[in-house]
Amino acid sequence: MQQLSAAQLNEWLSNPSRTQPILLDVREPWEYQIAHLSNAQLMPMHTVPEQMQTLDKQAPVVVICHHGVRSMHIARLLEHHQFTDLYNLSGGINAWAHSVDLDMAVY
Known part of the structure; x- marks a missing residue:
């Protein structure tokens, strides 16, 4: 599993030539x-x-939660089940709202 900042994820999602990840919230x-x-x-x-069997184990998966803790636990679980291309959104949706989408609601 790799850590991914909100800025890095934004760059990835903005690049049409790059395989788009599954965004798992x-x-x-x-x-x-x-x-x-x-x-x-x-x-x-x-x-x-x-439900994890519904996900492609070979696809890039970015796991997202509020601050990045729950998503890290789930990414580790998926890693244990042979998912091969995993990313944890560091800081979660909160980091996204504060650094990428300033109009996004925060809680």
């Missing part, structure tokens, strides 16, 4: 409703063990 639905990235797939943390 592991927050709760109420958090997702407040703020989320376009195309992010909501999979609350507690549901990941039963």
